[in-house]
Amino acid sequence: MLHIKCPHCGMRSQNEFSYGGDATVKRPELGKEISDQDWDNFVYNRKSLRGKHWELWQHLSGCRQWIKVQRDTATHEIFKTLKANEEIS
Amino acid sequence: MTQSFRLESGGLINRDKKISFKFNGKNYYGYEGDTLASALIANGVHLIGRSFKYHRPRGFFGAGVDEPYAIVQLYRNGETEPNIKATEQELFEGLEAKSVNCWPSVNFDVGAINNFLKIFLPAGFYYKTFMWPKSFWYKIYEPFIRRAAGLGTASIKHDKERYEHKYEYCDVLITGSGPSGLASAYSAAKNGAKVILAEDKSRFGGTLLTSEVNIGNQSGKEWADSIISVLKEMPNVTVKNRSQVFGYYDHNMLVMSERISDHLPKTKKFHPKQRLWYIRAKEVLISSGSIERPIVFGNNDTPGVMLSSAAKEYMKVYGVLVGKKPLVFTNNDSGYETAIEFKKNGIDPIILDTRKEPQSEIIEEAKNMNINIKNSYVVVAAQGYKKVKSADIAKISDNKEELGSIENIECDCICVSGFWTPTIHLASQSGNKTKFNEDIDAFVPGISKQNEKTLGAANGIYTLEETLKDSFEKGNQLSKKITNNENKVSFPNVVEKKSTVHDKFWCVPLPKGKNYKRFLDFQNDVAVSDIEIALKEGYRSIEHVKRYTTLGMATDQGKTSNLNGLQLVSKIENKVVPAVGHTTFRPPYSPVSIGAIVGREVGKHSKPTRKSPMHSWHEKNNAVFVDAGVWLRPRYYKRGEENLFEASKREAKNVRTNVGVCDVTTLGKIDIKGPDAAELLNRVYTNAWLKLPVGKARYGVMLREDGIVMDDGTTTRISENHYHMTTTTAQAANVLSHLEYYLQLVWPELNVNVVSTTEQWAGAAVAGPKSREVLKKLFPNSDVSNEGLPFMGYMEADLFGVKAKIFRISFSGELAYEVNVESDNGYFMWEKIIEAGEEFGIQPYGTEALSTLRIEMGHVAGSELDGRTIPYDNSLEGLLNKKKDFIGKRSLSRKAFAAEDRQKIVGVVPLDKKTSIPEGSHLVKDSNAPLPNPKLGYISASCWSVEHDNPFSLAILKDGKNMIGEKLFVMSPLKNKVIPVEIVSSHYVDPKGERVRS
Numbered sequence A: 001m002l003h004i005k006c007p008h009c010g011m012r013s014q015n016e017f018s019y020g021g022d023a024t025v026k027r028p029e030l031g032k033e034i035s036d037q038d039w040d041n042f043v044y045n046r047k048s049l050r051g052k053h054w055e056l057w058q059h060l061s062g063c064r065q066w067i068k069v070q071r072d073t074a075t076h077e078i079f080k081t082l083k084a085n086e087e088i089s
Numbered sequence B: 001m002t003q004s005f006r007l008e009s010g011g012l013i014n015r016d017k018k019i020s021f022k023f024n025g026k027n028y029y030g031y032e033g034d035t036l037a038s039a040l041i042a043n044g045v046h047l048i049g050r051s052f053k054y055h056r057p058r059g060f061f062g063a064g065v066d067e068p069y070a071i072v073q074l075y076r077n078g079e080t081e082p083n084i085k086a087t088e089q090e091l092f093e094g095l096e097a098k099s100v101n102c103w104p105s106v107n108f109d110v111g112a113i114n115n116f117l118k119i120f121l122p123a124g125f126y127y128k129t130f131m132w133p134k135s136f137w138y139k140i141y142e143p144f145i146r147r148a149a150g151l152g153t154a155s156i157k158h159d160k161e162r163y164e165h166k167y168e169y170c171d172v173l174i175t176g177s178g179p180s181g182l183a184s185a186y187s188a189a190k191n192g193a194k195v196i197l198a199e200d201k202s203r204f205g206g207t208l209l210t211s212e213v214n215i216g217n218q219s220g221k222e223w224a225d226s227i228i229s230v231l232k233e234m235p236n237v238t239v240k241n242r243s244q245v246f247g248y249y250d251h252n253m254l255v256m257s258e259r260i261s262d263h264l265p266k267t268k269k270f271h272p273k274q275r276l277w278y279i280r281a282k283e284v285l286i287s288s289g290s291i292e293r294p295i296v297f298g299n300n301d302t303p304g305v306m307l308s309s310a311a312k313e314y315m316k317v318y319g320v321l322v323g324k325k326p327l328v329f330t331n332n333d334s335g336y337e338t339a340i341e342f343k344k345n346g347i348d349p350i351i352l353d354t355r356k357e358p359q360s361e362i363i364e365e366a367k368n369m370n371i372n373i374k375n376s377y378v379v380v381a382a383q384g385y386k387k388v389k390s391a392d393i394a395k396i397s398d399n400k401e402e403l404g405s406i407e408n409i410e411c412d413c414i415c416v417s418g419f420w421t422p423t424i425h426l427a428s429q430s431g432n433k434t435k436f437n438e439d440i441d442a443f444v445p446g447i448s449k450q451n452e453k454t455l456g457a458a459n460g461i462y463t464l465e466e467t468l469k470d471s472f473e474k475g476n477q478l479s480k481k482i483t484n485n486e487n488k489v490s491f492p493n494v495v496e497k498k499s500t501v502h503d504k505f506w507c508v509p510l511p512k513g514k515n516y517k518r519f520l521d522f523q524n525d526v527a528v529s530d531i532e533i534a535l536k537e538g539y540r541s542i543e544h545v546k547r548y549t550t551l552g553m554a555t556d557q558g559k560t561s562n563l564n565g566l567q568l569v570s571k572i573e574n575k576v577v578p579a580v581g582h583t584t585f586r587p588p589y590s591p592v593s594i595g596a597i598v599g600r601e602v603g604k605h606s607k608p609t610r611k612s613p614m615h616s617w618h619e620k621n622n623a624v625f626v627d628a629g630v631w632l633r634p635r636y637y638k639r640g641e642e643n644l645f646e647a648s649k650r651e652a653k654n655v656r657t658n659v660g661v662c663d664v665t666t667l668g669k670i671d672i673k674g675p676d677a678a679e680l681l682n683r684v685y686t687n688a689w690l691k692l693p694v695g696k697a698r699y700g701v702m703l704r705e706d707g708i709v710m711d712d713g714t715t716t717r718i719s720e721n722h723y724h725m726t727t728t729t730a731q732a733a734n735v736l737s738h739l740e741y742y743l744q745l746v747w748p749e750l751n752v753n754v755v756s757t758t759e760q761w762a763g764a765a766v767a768g769p770k771s772r773e774v775l776k777k778l779f780p781n782s783d784v785s786n787e788g789l790p791f792m793g794y795m796e797a798d799l800f801g802v803k804a805k806i807f808r809i810s811f812s813g814e815l816a817y818e819v820n821v822e823s824d825n826g827y828f829m830w831e832k833i834i835e836a837g838e839e840f841g842i843q844p845y846g847t848e849a850l851s852t853l854r855i856e857m858g859h860v861a862g863s864e865l866d867g868r869t870i871p872y873d874n875s876l877e878g879l880l881n882k883k884k885d886f887i888g889k890r891s892l893s894r895k896a897f898a899a900e901d902r903q904k905i906v907g908v909v910p911l912d913k914k915t916s917i918p919e920g921s922h923l924v925k926d927s928n929a930p931l932p933n934p935k936l937g938y939i940s941a942s943c944w945s946v947e948h949d950n951p952f953s954l955a956i957l958k959d960g961k962n963m964i965g966e967k968l969f970v971m972s973p974l975k976n977k978v979i980p981v982e983i984v985s986s987h988y989v990d991p992k993g994e995r996v997r998s
């Protein structure tokens, strides 16, 4: 079970969180024209990286905040966690 | 029975306390402190079971967790448990155990015929032999295998025992209380660290209990006892025996099973049987020691062949002799320690040492005691069927390939030592990259992935002095990292006998003309010849060889077999062992009972049960409940001898003709507040929300980004910046997360707050043509007329002193209202509604009638909004606003979603107007078409229409728009039904929706 540092609450066990997918995907702006390909990339296509990956988790059984977590998908090592409003650097 | 193999004195057992027990129906006695194994051996019982595949006789091989043979069925306090190791099970008064794998009995075993049909069961026998003919598998092969093979029988009764889970955090977790565990725990604890020390066995001390050493002028055992008593007194230390750390997971999370009551005749009141500890440790010190390795020779599975360290443990800990004419077969000095112990107890052992001229302090001592030592000698084969009677021995050449002439010597046990294998399971589970240590012919931990270090014998260190030095040092270093303290403990004086290098010899060649079975895996009956076959057949990867031969796949996970298997593969393949590599170690290290894993989450506690505030009223009024997610909801209210069908029909009909009341507390409710609340709704829902007036409700559908319908519900504008959203019961939690996702991550500029208020409100739906009459009586001071409270209107009102919210919304398709009050007032509200409704014939209705009402109205619910349908499929396309963008809108223009013949919801009526249509059935054009019959759609929900008094179903049908009036067939292969049907509109009742507005 992973140990995730919620930027709001501190270190908590994985079972308090739910996974939310790739954090680098940006939703296209509302009302803007977009090609099928770009829309597909937003909705479906993911890289499924091996290695460092920025991803979203929600601290469901805690503060209910969505957070950004940089995790190694192969080793599960967590390098960094950010609040929802903090930019990935 | 007398304990003829019990020594007159010695051991750590309590000879003042006799304990009686039963094995295979016979009565025996042992002593307090015995294991079932030590007590049986003391009584001269050496045959304990039959082997898995060939049903060969099985005795004892080890004295602890590594035991591959002595698996029994245990009976305790009216319960039974399979797969118990006799070497681990502590003796208690009244214990009963039986052999497994024996039918009809351990002494006469029909299955042993397998032994003479070896050709029937070569490597991969499951894959090859039983494949053909196919029909034989179910009738003959499988039942045969199930009866013949197996490790006991699981009880099918409810387990009355209690199992607990515990979460713990510590600075340093230490796994094993041998010399390295004790030293590191002591030094870490003295340096202020929060320490947990876990010991698998009942006694602390590990090898210190059996070795002849001296630490700080105390015997090994005395030193261990003194350290443990100091540790137990320290507030920062938790010391646990009978506790095995069996799994090492991510982020330094380890799991330990504590066997609290297994050693007692019955569990004490209010005590759990076992407790599972989830331990998050900052640092882990693995001090799990090592397990002695067998040497492979002919018939090496005969009862009486066992590990030399086990023989020594039986003598020193339990005061039990494993034999009176022992042969010690060794390639290293450890065997000498066992021989010396025999000699001290008045037994004359013979040592066969594969080495030519070894010299060391221990060997010198053995010689001085006049022990018969034969150098360059090996055991070629054990003789005897149910017990070793003699051994064929021979001299072996220096290159270890040629055997001299065979001699037969009498013996009743063969104690084998093929050197030691470090127990690296936990380190390997943690992700440690293990490495092969040539000096000890075994893998040891290498590069750590997590915060873990391995100490002592588990790390391939086999001298006490070095072990203690390293362990004191590591305990101090790691605790310093955490506590910043500098309290060093002084290093004690250590006296131990020096030993010399071992011989890498591990497998005795077959003598000419003999074809003895030489076993590698004793629990799964994998012999040298099986591995040879696997390699001949082309298996190369050790993982494949393992699966094909089942080497190391039994419940002991190859603790005594893995390395010899690797040696063999590397020898045949002409590779070095590290190149072959070892198979992956996975948790659990040793079997863990399912009860411990499940913990308290059994039966009623497997999930929470939510009840509405009106629950007790429902109970009093004969409600039959149904699980709705975690909620318990009334399915129907039984009157007299009614069944579900009759009751729900009555309830639904009463809503259509009079008035009914339904508990809708479970509906998800989300409170939405903020200046941008309308904007949020406008983006989340497919229809327009910016102009909804205060005091009005609106029905909305929300999509996922992929265009699939996520949920539907009504949202009401309570005040300027305050909305009350309802969701379906099932999707309530997901919808909240969905809103939070968009507010926190996608549109943080929106100034809105959302919070779940599902539990805060109790809800009752009052539905039916007479519902307004009921409302008038409930709220005499409010204007609930069609003008005062029109369809989709909202008002706050006073319910006899209780604040209430009235929403004029309808799920049943009738004139209806939903009344909400604060949860605490729910029961009061419900009683008042029933009271006021009495004169209008009000009846409560459950989920079954609720379904009937919505199905015949064509209102979609979870069975249509099943994660596979878009708005069009549910005839909800009218709710798609063309002028604005919303979540998922772009996906709807994808080709398949816009196809002309896209699936759509329809109604389905059987032509005979009688036959009920099973949900999940398929719709086809021709019921006699050859298979696979093209499927046009499926039945999503079925009911008995109370309006038309015939069956009615909803279906999602291809090109549903153009299918109205068509005649099709419903096919249910599950129920073996074919029903001719007509396709009709999904709105089977009041298609214009006049009733809700009346």
Ligand SMILES: [Zn+2]
Residues within 6 Å of the ligand: A006, A007, A008, A009, A010, A059, A062, A063, A064, A065
């Ligand atoms: Zn948090």
